[in-house]
Amino acid sequence: MTTSAAARPLMVLRDLSKRYDSSAGSLMALDGINLEVQAGEFVAVVGKSGSGKSTLLNLASGIDTPSSGEVWIDGAAVHGMRQSELARWRGRHLGIVFQFFQLLPTLTVAENVMLPMDFCATYPARQRRARALALLEQLDIGAQTDKLPSALSGGQQQRAAIARALANDAPILVADEPTGNLDSDTTRQIMQLFAGLVEQGKTVLMVTHERDFSEYFTRVVTLADGRIGSIGAPRDGVAGFDTSANRVRHA
């Protein structure tokens, strides 16, 4: 993709570290991460289990706080925000998609999609249901709107979760193994859906183990032991997913 020299990155992670302290000891889960994500990118985060992928996403999305370092999103210092302001700010700027969907089981699909709009008051109350239905229609689950999540297939639940992530029209989608619980056909559909959203202007940061979709990604960030081992362009190929110990490339 082309970016002008003056373009400000949509997301900046600067010297980001996370230490977990427990009775079992201290663990440096992330150590000195530097990453800039431009608007319109589809960035995949890959690496072995325990390499720090989810921790990186949780810090980048303000779900968790760094031990040191900075997270800037659209010019805002996320690392400096109070918890009270962070939740609403996050709701407006980030849509988050999880492996296990995390839909509220006692609310209908439409009500789940309306939740971020209710929480952040991004749209007038009288418009929220219509917007939820339009998103669900766009994601091909318009017929499921008034069902409980448990009545939907895994793929349909993930579509509902993506609709919820899109509810506030946030510019960034953060997804932690969104296809990790789906069969291969559904995985393809969901990855194509994310690629389509990027084409429509969204920016996506995704933890994934999916090797077959590297052509969708603008960059592949490989984590190893809490550090960035490599940042590769997709043309570097599936090697971006090679997490073997000595495979280190530099962009």
Ligand SMILES: Nc1ncnc2c1ncn2[C@@H]1O[C@H](COP(=O)(O)OP(=O)(O)OP(=O)(O)O)[C@@H](O)[C@H]1O
């Ligand atoms: N809340 C926590 N308290 C203590 N240690 C944690 C906590 N969360 C994660 N860790 C540890 O930090 C390291 C990085 O974990 P993280 O979940 O980010 O890895 P991951 O690459 O996402 O792994 P996976 O692919 O298995 O989901 C691991 O050693 C993990 O055990």
